Amino acid sequence: MAKYRMVRTDFWKNPIVLEEMTPEDKYFYLYLLTNSNTTQIGIYKITKKQIAFDLGYSIEGVNSLMERFIHHHKVIRYNPETRELAIKNWGKDNLQKAGKPVMDCIFSELKEVEDTSLIQYVSEPIQKQEIRSLYISFCEQVTMVIDQEDIDQEEDHTYLDTDSEELEDVIPTGHLENQHQKALYLDIENHSDMGNPLQKNQKDVKEIIEFWDANGFGFTNVNAKQQLLSWLDDSSFLQPKEMILKAMNIACANNKRRLTYVVGILKNWENESLLTIEEIESYHENQRPVLKHKQSTQTFPAGRAIPAGFELDLTAGEE
Numbered sequence: 001m002a003k004y005r006m007v008r009t010d011f012w013k014n015p016i017v018l019e020e021m022t023p024e025d026k027y028f029y030l031y032l033l034t035n036s037n038t039t040q041i042g043i044y045k046i047t048k049k050q051i052a053f054d055l056g057y058s059i060e061g062v063n064s065l066m067e068r069f070i071h072h073h074k075v076i077r078y079n080p081e082t083r084e085l086a087i088k089n090w091g092k093d094n095l096q097k098a099g100k101p102v103m104d105c106i107f108s109e110l111k112e113v114e115d116t117s118l119i120q121y122v123s124e125p126i127q128k129q130e131i132r133s134l135y136i137s138f139c140e141q142v143t144m145v146i147d148q149e150d151i152d153q154e155e156d157h158t159y160l161d162t163d164s165e166e167l168e169d170v171i172p173t174g175h176l177e178n179q180h181q182k183a184l185y186l187d188i189e190n191h192s193d194m195g196n197p198l199q200k201n202q203k204d205v206k207e208i209i210e211f212w213d214a215n216g217f218g219f220t221n222v223n224a225k226q227q228l229l230s231w232l233d234d235s236s237f238l239q240p241k242e243m244i245l246k247a248m249n250i251a252c253a254n255n256k257r258r259l260t261y262v263v264g265i266l267k268n269w270e271n272e273s274l275l276t277i278e279e280i281e282s283y284h285e286n287q288r289p290v291l292k293h294k295q296s297t298q299t300f301p302a303g304r305a306i307p308a309g310f311e312l313d314l315t316a317g318e319e
Helices: 009-013 015-020 023-034 048-055 059-072 090-094 100-110 117-123 129-154 165-169 178-189 202-214 222-229 240-253 259-271 277-287
Strands: 043-045 076-079 084-087
Touching: 009 015, 015 023, 023 048, 023 059, 023 084, 043 117, 048 059, 059 076, 076 117, 084 117, 090 117, 090 129, 100 129, 117 129, 117 222, 202 222, 202 240, 222 259, 240 259, 240 277
Parallel strands: none
Antiparallel strands: 043 084, 076 084
Protein backbone atom coordinates (compact mmCIF):
# COMPACT_ATOMS: atom_id res chain seq x y z
CA MET A 1 0.00 0.00 0.00
CA ALA A 2 1.33 3.42 -0.94
CA LYS A 3 1.95 5.88 1.88
CA TYR A 4 0.20 8.69 0.05
CA ARG A 5 -2.83 9.30 -2.15
CA MET A 6 -3.15 11.86 -4.94
CA VAL A 7 -6.31 13.87 -5.52
CA ARG A 8 -6.63 15.31 -9.01
CA THR A 9 -7.40 19.00 -9.36
CA ASP A 10 -10.39 17.96 -11.49
CA PHE A 11 -11.95 16.86 -8.22
CA TRP A 12 -13.06 20.46 -7.64
CA LYS A 13 -14.54 20.74 -11.16
CA ASN A 14 -16.69 17.62 -10.83
CA PRO A 15 -20.33 18.79 -11.23
CA ILE A 16 -21.46 16.61 -8.33
CA VAL A 17 -18.79 18.09 -6.04
CA LEU A 18 -19.28 21.61 -7.37
CA GLU A 19 -23.06 21.86 -7.35
CA GLU A 20 -24.53 19.13 -5.13
CA MET A 21 -22.10 18.58 -2.25
CA THR A 22 -22.15 20.64 0.90
CA PRO A 23 -18.85 21.62 2.56
CA GLU A 24 -19.34 18.68 4.92
CA ASP A 25 -19.89 16.37 1.94
CA LYS A 26 -16.66 17.53 0.30
CA TYR A 27 -14.72 16.98 3.52
CA PHE A 28 -16.18 13.50 3.89
CA TYR A 29 -15.48 12.62 0.23
CA LEU A 30 -11.83 13.71 0.56
CA TYR A 31 -11.55 11.52 3.63
CA LEU A 32 -12.90 8.50 1.73
CA LEU A 33 -10.33 9.11 -1.03
CA THR A 34 -7.30 9.60 1.20
CA ASN A 35 -7.71 7.81 4.55
CA SER A 36 -5.13 5.26 5.71
CA ASN A 37 -7.29 2.27 4.74
CA THR A 38 -7.49 3.15 1.06
CA THR A 39 -6.00 0.75 -1.49
CA GLN A 40 -4.84 0.84 -5.09
CA ILE A 41 -8.09 -0.73 -6.34
CA GLY A 42 -10.61 1.63 -4.74
CA ILE A 43 -12.10 -1.06 -2.47
CA TYR A 44 -11.07 -1.29 1.15
CA LYS A 45 -12.23 -2.41 4.58
CA ILE A 46 -13.23 0.25 7.06
CA THR A 47 -15.70 0.37 9.95
CA LYS A 48 -18.12 3.17 10.64
CA LYS A 49 -16.68 3.38 14.13
CA GLN A 50 -13.24 4.16 12.71
CA ILE A 51 -14.68 6.79 10.37
CA ALA A 52 -16.43 8.43 13.30
CA PHE A 53 -13.23 8.39 15.35
CA ASP A 54 -11.05 9.82 12.54
CA LEU A 55 -13.48 12.62 11.66
CA GLY A 56 -14.76 13.35 15.16
CA TYR A 57 -18.34 12.52 14.17
CA SER A 58 -20.97 10.46 15.93
CA ILE A 59 -22.00 7.07 14.53
CA GLU A 60 -25.37 8.60 13.62
CA GLY A 61 -23.62 11.35 11.68
CA VAL A 62 -21.52 8.82 9.78
CA ASN A 63 -24.61 6.74 8.97
CA SER A 64 -26.35 9.83 7.61
CA LEU A 65 -23.39 10.74 5.39
CA MET A 66 -23.01 7.18 4.15
CA GLU A 67 -26.68 7.02 3.17
CA ARG A 68 -26.35 10.34 1.35
CA PHE A 69 -23.28 9.23 -0.61
CA ILE A 70 -24.81 5.83 -1.49
CA HIS A 71 -28.33 6.87 -2.48
CA HIS A 72 -28.14 10.58 -3.37
CA HIS A 73 -24.67 11.20 -4.79
CA LYS A 74 -24.31 7.53 -5.84
CA VAL A 75 -20.52 7.61 -5.72
CA ILE A 76 -19.84 4.79 -3.23
CA ARG A 77 -21.17 1.44 -2.08
CA TYR A 78 -20.75 -0.13 1.34
CA ASN A 79 -21.24 -3.71 2.49
CA PRO A 80 -22.10 -3.64 6.22
CA GLU A 81 -21.44 -7.38 6.53
CA THR A 82 -17.87 -7.41 5.17
CA ARG A 83 -17.20 -3.75 6.13
CA GLU A 84 -15.96 -3.08 2.58
CA LEU A 85 -16.33 0.30 0.89
CA ALA A 86 -16.03 0.86 -2.88
CA ILE A 87 -15.49 4.22 -4.62
CA LYS A 88 -17.19 4.27 -8.01
CA ASN A 89 -14.85 6.57 -9.95
CA TRP A 90 -11.62 5.45 -8.30
CA GLY A 91 -10.39 3.55 -11.35
CA LYS A 92 -11.33 6.35 -13.73
CA ASP A 93 -9.34 8.92 -11.72
CA ASN A 94 -6.41 6.83 -10.46
CA LEU A 95 -5.85 3.84 -12.75
CA GLN A 96 -4.80 5.38 -16.04
CA LYS A 97 -1.43 3.68 -16.43
CA ALA A 98 -0.84 -0.04 -16.54
CA GLY A 99 2.49 -1.91 -16.35
CA LYS A 100 3.57 -4.99 -14.43
CA PRO A 101 4.07 -3.37 -10.99
CA VAL A 102 0.63 -1.74 -11.14
CA MET A 103 -1.08 -4.87 -12.45
CA ASP A 104 0.60 -7.04 -9.80
CA CYS A 105 -0.54 -4.67 -7.06
CA ILE A 106 -4.11 -4.60 -8.39
CA PHE A 107 -4.20 -8.38 -8.68
CA SER A 108 -2.94 -8.96 -5.14
CA GLU A 109 -5.47 -6.53 -3.67
CA LEU A 110 -8.40 -7.89 -5.70
CA LYS A 111 -7.74 -11.31 -4.14
CA GLU A 112 -8.57 -9.85 -0.72
CA VAL A 113 -12.02 -8.52 -1.68
CA GLU A 114 -14.85 -10.55 -0.15
CA ASP A 115 -17.83 -8.92 -1.87
CA THR A 116 -17.07 -9.45 -5.57
CA SER A 117 -20.02 -7.29 -6.67
CA LEU A 118 -17.95 -4.31 -5.54
CA ILE A 119 -15.27 -5.27 -8.06
CA GLN A 120 -17.83 -5.09 -10.85
CA TYR A 121 -19.09 -1.76 -9.49
CA VAL A 122 -15.63 -0.13 -9.54
CA SER A 123 -14.65 -1.65 -12.90
CA GLU A 124 -17.44 0.00 -14.93
CA PRO A 125 -15.97 3.56 -15.16
CA ILE A 126 -12.35 2.38 -15.72
CA GLN A 127 -11.14 3.68 -19.08
CA LYS A 128 -7.89 1.70 -19.35
CA GLN A 129 -9.06 -1.49 -21.06
CA GLU A 130 -6.20 -3.64 -19.76
CA ILE A 131 -6.96 -2.77 -16.16
CA ARG A 132 -10.72 -3.02 -16.65
CA SER A 133 -10.35 -6.50 -18.13
CA LEU A 134 -8.37 -7.59 -15.08
CA TYR A 135 -11.16 -6.42 -12.79
CA ILE A 136 -13.87 -8.17 -14.81
CA SER A 137 -12.02 -11.44 -15.34
CA PHE A 138 -11.00 -11.62 -11.71
CA CYS A 139 -14.55 -10.90 -10.57
CA GLU A 140 -15.93 -13.72 -12.74
CA GLN A 141 -13.24 -16.11 -11.57
CA VAL A 142 -13.84 -15.44 -7.88
CA THR A 143 -17.63 -15.68 -8.31
CA MET A 144 -17.31 -19.11 -9.94
CA VAL A 145 -15.08 -20.37 -7.12
CA ILE A 146 -17.43 -19.12 -4.42
CA ASP A 147 -20.49 -20.60 -6.14
CA GLN A 148 -18.74 -23.96 -6.51
CA GLU A 149 -17.80 -24.00 -2.82
CA ASP A 150 -21.43 -23.34 -1.87
CA ILE A 151 -22.61 -26.12 -4.16
CA ASP A 152 -20.10 -28.57 -2.66
CA GLN A 153 -21.25 -27.70 0.84
CA GLU A 154 -24.96 -27.97 0.09
CA GLU A 155 -25.24 -30.77 -2.49
CA ASP A 156 -25.93 -33.35 0.21
CA HIS A 157 -28.21 -31.10 2.24
CA THR A 158 -31.07 -30.16 -0.06
CA TYR A 159 -34.38 -29.72 1.69
CA LEU A 160 -36.33 -32.94 2.33
CA ASP A 161 -37.90 -32.35 5.74
CA THR A 162 -41.23 -34.02 6.52
CA ASP A 163 -41.60 -32.44 9.96
CA SER A 164 -42.03 -28.88 8.74
CA GLU A 165 -45.28 -28.02 10.53
CA GLU A 166 -43.59 -25.35 12.59
CA LEU A 167 -42.28 -23.65 9.46
CA GLU A 168 -45.75 -22.63 8.33
CA ASP A 169 -45.82 -19.77 10.84
CA VAL A 170 -42.34 -18.41 10.14
CA ILE A 171 -42.23 -14.64 10.42
CA PRO A 172 -39.51 -12.72 8.50
CA THR A 173 -36.96 -11.27 10.87
CA GLY A 174 -35.98 -7.64 10.49
CA HIS A 175 -37.34 -4.98 8.14
CA LEU A 176 -35.59 -2.07 6.46
CA GLU A 177 -37.15 1.34 6.59
CA ASN A 178 -39.49 2.09 3.70
CA GLN A 179 -37.40 4.92 2.35
CA HIS A 180 -34.22 2.85 2.45
CA GLN A 181 -35.96 -0.07 0.73
CA LYS A 182 -37.26 2.16 -2.06
CA ALA A 183 -33.83 3.60 -2.73
CA LEU A 184 -32.27 0.15 -2.74
CA TYR A 185 -34.86 -1.25 -5.14
CA LEU A 186 -34.38 1.60 -7.58
CA ASP A 187 -30.63 1.08 -7.41
CA ILE A 188 -30.97 -2.63 -8.19
CA GLU A 189 -33.53 -1.95 -10.90
CA ASN A 190 -31.04 0.26 -12.72
CA HIS A 191 -28.21 -2.25 -12.32
CA SER A 192 -27.21 -3.53 -15.74
CA ASP A 193 -26.43 -7.03 -14.47
CA MET A 194 -29.96 -7.80 -13.38
CA GLY A 195 -31.16 -8.33 -16.95
CA ASN A 196 -34.64 -9.28 -18.13
CA PRO A 197 -36.20 -10.55 -14.85
CA LEU A 198 -36.60 -6.96 -13.65
CA GLN A 199 -38.52 -6.03 -16.77
CA LYS A 200 -41.34 -8.42 -15.86
CA ASN A 201 -43.45 -8.92 -12.76
CA GLN A 202 -42.09 -5.81 -11.08
CA LYS A 203 -44.22 -6.28 -7.98
CA ASP A 204 -43.05 -9.89 -7.50
CA VAL A 205 -39.44 -8.92 -8.08
CA LYS A 206 -39.58 -6.12 -5.52
CA GLU A 207 -41.19 -8.35 -2.91
CA ILE A 208 -38.52 -11.04 -3.31
CA ILE A 209 -35.65 -8.53 -3.19
CA GLU A 210 -37.07 -6.84 -0.09
CA PHE A 211 -37.41 -10.20 1.68
CA TRP A 212 -33.84 -11.13 0.66
CA ASP A 213 -32.36 -7.89 1.99
CA ALA A 214 -34.44 -7.76 5.17
CA ASN A 215 -33.57 -11.31 6.24
CA GLY A 216 -29.79 -11.35 5.89
CA PHE A 217 -29.23 -13.25 2.63
CA GLY A 218 -26.62 -10.71 1.45
CA PHE A 219 -27.51 -7.07 0.95
CA THR A 220 -25.14 -6.40 -1.98
CA ASN A 221 -24.99 -9.86 -3.56
CA VAL A 222 -26.50 -8.84 -6.90
CA ASN A 223 -25.40 -12.01 -8.70
CA ALA A 224 -27.27 -14.22 -6.25
CA LYS A 225 -30.38 -12.07 -6.52
CA GLN A 226 -30.25 -12.34 -10.30
CA GLN A 227 -30.05 -16.13 -10.16
CA LEU A 228 -32.94 -16.35 -7.71
CA LEU A 229 -35.12 -13.99 -9.75
CA SER A 230 -34.61 -16.15 -12.83
CA TRP A 231 -36.88 -18.74 -11.16
CA LEU A 232 -39.81 -16.38 -11.76
CA ASP A 233 -39.62 -17.03 -15.51
CA ASP A 234 -37.59 -20.21 -15.93
CA SER A 235 -39.29 -22.56 -13.46
CA SER A 236 -42.29 -24.84 -13.95
CA PHE A 237 -44.02 -23.53 -10.82
CA LEU A 238 -47.58 -22.29 -11.15
CA GLN A 239 -46.99 -19.85 -8.28
CA PRO A 240 -43.31 -18.89 -8.71
CA LYS A 241 -43.26 -15.89 -6.37
CA GLU A 242 -45.03 -17.73 -3.55
CA MET A 243 -42.78 -20.78 -3.98
CA ILE A 244 -39.61 -18.67 -3.86
CA LEU A 245 -40.76 -16.83 -0.72
CA LYS A 246 -41.71 -20.10 0.99
CA ALA A 247 -38.28 -21.58 0.18
CA MET A 248 -36.62 -18.46 1.63
CA ASN A 249 -38.80 -18.76 4.74
CA ILE A 250 -37.63 -22.34 5.18
CA ALA A 251 -34.00 -21.26 4.72
CA CYS A 252 -34.45 -18.61 7.44
CA ALA A 253 -36.04 -21.12 9.81
CA ASN A 254 -33.09 -23.47 9.34
CA ASN A 255 -30.55 -20.61 9.54
CA LYS A 256 -29.29 -21.40 6.01
CA ARG A 257 -29.46 -17.99 4.39
CA ARG A 258 -27.64 -18.93 1.18
CA LEU A 259 -28.68 -19.01 -2.45
CA THR A 260 -27.63 -22.64 -2.89
CA TYR A 261 -29.87 -23.76 -0.02
CA VAL A 262 -32.90 -21.92 -1.41
CA VAL A 263 -32.26 -23.25 -4.92
CA GLY A 264 -31.86 -26.75 -3.49
CA ILE A 265 -35.34 -26.51 -1.99
CA LEU A 266 -36.83 -25.27 -5.27
CA LYS A 267 -35.14 -28.00 -7.29
CA ASN A 268 -36.38 -30.65 -4.88
CA TRP A 269 -39.95 -29.40 -5.27
CA GLU A 270 -39.64 -29.45 -9.05
CA ASN A 271 -38.27 -32.99 -8.98
CA GLU A 272 -41.26 -34.03 -6.86
CA SER A 273 -43.64 -32.19 -9.26
CA LEU A 274 -44.83 -29.94 -6.43
CA LEU A 275 -45.81 -26.81 -8.36
CA THR A 276 -48.08 -24.94 -5.92
CA ILE A 277 -48.16 -24.11 -2.22
CA GLU A 278 -51.22 -26.33 -1.80
CA GLU A 279 -49.40 -29.30 -3.31
CA ILE A 280 -46.48 -28.80 -0.94
CA GLU A 281 -48.74 -28.67 2.09
CA SER A 282 -50.64 -31.74 0.91
CA TYR A 283 -47.38 -33.59 0.28
CA HIS A 284 -46.06 -32.93 3.78
CA GLU A 285 -49.44 -33.81 5.29
CA ASN A 286 -49.31 -37.23 3.61
CA GLN A 287 -45.69 -37.74 4.64
CA ARG A 288 -46.37 -37.29 8.34
CA PRO A 289 -46.20 -40.64 10.16
CA VAL A 290 -49.57 -42.04 11.33
CA LEU A 291 -49.72 -42.67 15.06
CA LYS A 292 -50.41 -46.31 15.93
CA HIS A 293 -53.42 -47.05 18.10
CA LYS A 294 -52.47 -48.04 21.57
CA GLN A 295 -53.09 -51.70 22.22
CA SER A 296 -55.60 -52.49 24.96
CA THR A 297 -54.09 -53.58 28.25
CA GLN A 298 -57.10 -55.83 28.98
CA THR A 299 -56.19 -59.56 29.11
CA PHE A 300 -58.36 -62.41 27.95
CA PRO A 301 -58.22 -65.98 29.34
CA ALA A 302 -56.95 -68.70 27.01
CA GLY A 303 -58.81 -72.03 26.46
CA ARG A 304 -62.31 -73.05 27.67
CA ALA A 305 -63.78 -71.95 31.02
CA ILE A 306 -64.07 -74.60 33.80
CA PRO A 307 -67.75 -75.46 34.50
CA ALA A 308 -69.12 -74.34 37.86
CA GLY A 309 -69.28 -77.09 40.51
CA PHE A 310 -66.53 -79.20 38.89
CA GLU A 311 -64.42 -81.12 41.41
CA LEU A 312 -61.03 -82.51 40.49
CA ASP A 313 -60.54 -86.18 41.55
CA LEU A 314 -56.88 -87.21 41.24
CA THR A 315 -57.61 -90.93 42.05
CA ALA A 316 -60.19 -91.44 39.35
CA GLY A 317 -59.36 -94.38 36.99
CA GLU A 318 -56.76 -96.10 39.24
CA GLU A 319 -58.84 -99.21 40.11
